[in-house]
Amino acid sequence: MNQLISWHRIAIRFSILILLLLTISCNSVFFDTPQPADSENLKDVPKEIQGTWRNIGKNYQESIIIDRTSFHKTSVKNNQIAKSTIERSENYKVREGKLYLASENFKSGYPFLILNDTVNFITRDEEMAFVLSDSVLLRHAKKCYVVNLKNRKWWEIVFIQKIKTGEIKISYPLGEDLMALISMFNISVLDSSGKDSIFFHAGFKSRNIRGIINKKDEGTLYFLKPDSTFEPTK
Secondary structure, three states: OHHHHHHHHHHHHHHHHHHHHHHHOOOEEEEOOOOOOOOOEOOOOOHHHOEEEEEEOOOEEEEEEEOOOEEEEEEEEEEEEEHHHHHHOOOEEEEOOEEEEHHHOOOOEEEEEEEOOEEEEEEEEEEEEEEOEOOEEEEEEOOEEEEEEEEOOEEEEEEEEEOOOOOEEEEOOOHHHHHHOHHHHOOEEEEOOOOOEEEEEOOOOOOOHHHHOOOOOOOEEEEEOOOOEEEEOO
């Protein structure tokens, strides 16, 4: 009878674990303390992961710059709109040689050039910047670096690895990977009730934090290449 009860409890725990894994498969992961726990904050970004990389497409250009104290990502788009469309539409206004957009409440003006009755102008679609500070920490781990980003009282982490090909891989941990490694790394779940987030307590050591980086490149954001180009993967 006791054996039956024991197996029943194991089955319940296994079912709960499966449900939790399904719930967090696409969720953001947060920690209650910066990682790895035994590593100090670096004052400067190491030169081996500094540089400028670009991803150039037909109508856009993205750039990533990692310098001594910061990470910057910008994205600009080359826009082309027929001159007649702008003249007829209330979504555009031209004042003092600049084009204003209704989608931006006509706040920002863009210099433009007219070629073959087509208005050409450049917009900045995206800008992201992180500067080393009390809320952006960089720590060294074995064969990788860990960026800790504070979000209220919680921390998100991002891995930066210089891999054998000479590329720099930027990635983040996955909830399902952490769940599978709970017993190995003494990780505990603090809160998994949120729809898009799961919160962990952990104290990873610098020597073993690479163990939670996904081996199949799932969770990878960018590959920064030796030829100064990069590939976004998400």
